[in-house]
Amino acid sequence: MKNTDTTAAASYVIPSHGVASLAEHHRHASGRRKTVCTSAVLAWLGVDARSYNYCATVDELKRLANRGRWSLRSVKSKLLKKPTVGNSRALLAHLTKQDPTISGYVVHVRNHVLALRPDGTTAIDTAARLRDSRAILGVYAVRSMPL
Secondary structure (H helix, E strand, O other): OOOOOOOOOOOOOOOOOOOOOHHHOOEOOOOOEEOHHHHHHHHHOOOOHHHOOOEOOHHHHHHHHHHOOEEEEEOHHHOOOOOEHHHHHHHHHHHHHHOOOEEEEEEEEOOEEEEEOOOOOEEEOOOOOOOOOOEEEEEEEEEEOOO
16 A cells, blocks of 8 residues: 655745745646646756746756756666656665766656655655655756856
């Protein structure tokens, strides 16, 4: 049985320069919207929520992170055959030891995105779990782009 306990406290408080309130998560005139999880991850990367109108997909998140001077490259092929967030933490920490240019990871799970520190611990998760068995759909290494 999967643990779906969402009472675990989020490990990140969104700074005032990022997402100030849920009121900022609006539907754009085009019908597209901002989502809380992508806005929180972008705030962690230093991208201000007021600097974009919408972000609801991983491709849009990667585009906005690139604008904020971050490069996101997939490293899913280096994980297990059926990776989950919980069983991938140690592998991601080991990957960081092999490549010290990695500043963190952006992990895409079903209908959600979260951020992990280089050591594999949770940096941002707006839907935190005590035991995380969510299947990973994509995992991206975050690296700083040269100026």
